[in-house]
Amino acid sequence: MSSSKINSAKAIQEPLQQNPAQDNDDRLRESTDALRTIAEASKQAAEEKDPPQADAAEWKGKFEQPDKISGGKHDVVHCESAQNLDDQNDSNNQTNEHGMGSNEVLSRGESDSAHGAIQNQMTEKVLFELTWSSKGNDIVSCEMGNIKTVGRTSEQITLTWKSEPQTVLIITKPNSTHVRDLCEDIVSWLYMHKKKIYVEPRVQEELLNISSYFEFVKIWQDDLQEKVDLLITLGGDGTVLWAASMFQGPVPPLVSFSLGSLGFMTPFRRDGYKKQLESIIKRPIRITLRHRLQCQIVGDSAEEENATAKAIFVLNEVTIDRGQSPYLTNLKCYCDGEYVTSVQGDGLILSTTSGSTAYSVAAGGSMVHPQVPGILLTPICPHSLSFRPLMLPEHVTIGVEVPASSRSSAWVSFDGKGRKELKTGDKLICSMAPWPVPTVCLNGSTRDFLCSILEGLNWNQRKTQSSDGPPQPQP
Numbered sequence: 001m002s003s004s005k006i007n008s009a010k011a012i013q014e015p016l017q018q019n020p021a022q023d024n025d026d027r028l029r030e031s032t033d034a035l036r037t038i039a040e041a042s043k044q045a046a047e048e049k050d051p052p053q054a055d056a057a058e059w060k061g062k063f064e065q066p067d068k069i070s071g072g073k074h075d076v077v078h079c080e081s082a083q084n085l086d087d088q089n090d091s092n093n094q095t096n097e098h099g100m101g102s103n104e105v106l107s108r109g110e111s112d113s114a115h116g117a118i119q120n121q122m123t124e125k126v127l128f129e130l131t132w133s134s135k136g137n138d139i140v141s142c143e144m145g146n147i148k149t150v151g152r153t154s155e156q157i158t159l160t161w162k163s164e165p166q167t168v169l170i171i172t173k174p175n176s177t178h179v180r181d182l183c184e185d186i187v188s189w190l191y192m193h194k195k196k197i198y199v200e201p202r203v204q205e206e207l208l209n210i211s212s213y214f215e216f217v218k219i220w221q222d223d224l225q226e227k228v229d230l231l232i233t234l235g236g237d238g239t240v241l242w243a244a245s246m247f248q249g250p251v252p253p254l255v256s257f258s259l260g261s262l263g264f265m266t267p268f269r270r271d272g273y274k275k276q277l278e279s280i281i282k283r284p285i286r287i288t289l290r291h292r293l294q295c296q297i298v299g300d301s302a303e304e305e306n307a308t309a310k311a312i313f314v315l316n317e318v319t320i321d322r323g324q325s326p327y328l329t330n331l332k333c334y335c336d337g338e339y340v341t342s343v344q345g346d347g348l349i350l351s352t353t354s355g356s357t358a359y360s361v362a363a364g365g366s367m368v369h370p371q372v373p374g375i376l377l378t379p380i381c382p383h384s385l386s387f388r389p390l391m392l393p394e395h396v397t398i399g400v401e402v403p404a405s406s407r408s409s410a411w412v413s414f415d416g417k418g419r420k421e422l423k424t425g426d427k428l429i430c431s432m433a434p435w436p437v438p439t440v441c442l443n444g445s446t447r448d449f450l451c452s453i454l455e456g457l458n459w460n461q462r463k464t465q466s467s468d469g470p471p472q473p474q475p
């Protein structure tokens with residue numbers, strides 16, 4: 001192992017040992033534990049073979065400090081009065097305000113070359129306001145004993161900056177010339193607009209290889225989640241997943257440019273990026289709050305790793321499968337601690353609604369609008385004719401256990417990464433995380449979703465039936 005890897009592993013291990021876990025296998029642990037887990041997952045990823053990912057994961061591990069999260073903000077949305085919205089948000093202009101999202105104030109000082117003076121002024125993370133179409137703060141009213149729904153949790157949300165975002169983190173897909181080119185352009189554009197720019201070490205190196213002009217671009221060192229105003233991804237859905245996994249607490253608004261093959265979560269195109277970014281930093285933006293799941297393994301395996309209270313955040317799904325075992329998985333499923341059923345088949349996917357169009361749909365699950373709060377249970381090749389996919393409400397806690405009677409262990413993966421063995425007796429606990437990923441919409445949450453299933457999956461494409469044919473049957 002290289003010395004940098006050893007240092008990185010040490011940096012990860014130390015926080016892991018600082019906060020011993022408490023026992024409770026029915027509820028997910030609080031945020032301190034969550035960070036510890038992410039650090040461990042990154043360590044594992046760093047040991048994987050893919051060099052760009054291993055390096056990136058190693059870098060992520062360096063700044064993931066468990067104690068940061070204990071002071072994390074659980075309330076992403078607070079109630080406060082709304083402002084008028086501009087013409088971008090017609091649909092919301094006639095509605096009342098529902099909530100306000102704010103980021104905390106923090107201090108920092110750092111000198112830069114060209115824009116040093118400007119950058120030094122940026123000592124606070126910018127605040128913003130969230131407008132959630134609704135006739136009031138409540139979802140349900142009960143006046144005079146009449147129950148009436150007055151708000152919808154899945155309505156379009158608008159984010160209005162209190163001042164222009166200043167600090168931008170750009171995450172890019174490795175090994176792509178198109179991505180590198182667009183990254184260079186966007187970095188230059190942002191610098192012209194006096195933004196403070198952070199990237200991964202690999203990207204900084206790439207930019208400096210192009211020109212020393214890019215010396216103003218910084219590598220993020222620490223306090224990541226507390227300083228970024230805007231997150232930009234250049235790549236496909238995998239890059240969005242990667243960027244989201246870097247935030248173990250609140251996630252800043254994420255603008256995703258599509259430079260992949262499919263791009264369900266990447267509505268922005270490289271052409272016209274200037275106009276789009278200009279609009280995003282200066283005007284109110286429509287966002288989709290993509291829910292995440294927090295997952296935790298409890299049992300002997302976790303204890304062996306000295307991390308019983310591990311939690312990992314996923315934007316798409318957590319998958320439990322049979323790995324290389326030739327046997328059926330035998331997974332006992334619990335909902336809020338109550339036994340529900342057993343999965344006998346290749347495995348089970350616990351998916352967010354954002355992830356419903358990914359692995360879950362391939363396994364026969366329904367596609368669900370990402371703003372709908374809920375957890376999908378989709379079996380993988382169940383050896384039972386009646387195991388239909390299921391969707392449960394957002395508040396439940398799901399447990400999946402490999403019972404002692406199982407013929408073999410199972411394997412868990414998180415957004416397709418960080419595979420871990422679930423030995424007999426181990427349990428995966430999963431519930432909705434308090435920190436969603438706010439992705440910026442191109443044409444609104446619903447239109448973007450429908451476009452992605454129509455264009456990405458060719459949903460329900462069929463040649464139209466010709467009008468000529470047998471005569472209509474007479475009534």
Ligand SMILES: NC(=O)c1ccc[n+]([C@@H]2O[C@H](COP(=O)([O-])OP(=O)(O)OC[C@H]3O[C@@H](n4cnc5c(N)ncnc54)[C@H](O)[C@@H]3O)[C@@H](O)[C@H]2O)c1
Nearest residue numbers: 236237238262263264316317354355357358359362415416
């Ligand atoms: N049989 C399958 O369909 C299958 C199998 C394994 C993993 N996956 C998915 O791949 C994801 C990891 O993505 P990656 O890009 O890192 O790996 P990857 O490069 O193997 O890409 C998998 C494909 O899934 C697509 N995808 C990812 N998230 C999506 C979403 N929310 N909606 C629609 N499509 C989506 C990607 O665009 C890509 O085409 C996992 O979270 C899992 O959902 C799918």
Ligand SMILES: Nc1ncnc2c1ncn2[C@@H]1O[C@H](COP(=O)(O)OP(=O)(O)OP(=O)(O)O)[C@@H](O)[C@H]1O
Nearest residue numbers: 053056172173235236237238239242260261262263
């Ligand atoms: N910054 C990053 N560092 C390391 N690995 C990354 C980074 N961004 C993305 N990846 C990985 O690179 C792989 C490919 O990325 P991505 O899915 O974005 O591109 P794609 O496969 O071309 O696009 P699509 O998902 O649309 O098919 C994914 O496995 C992802 O986890």
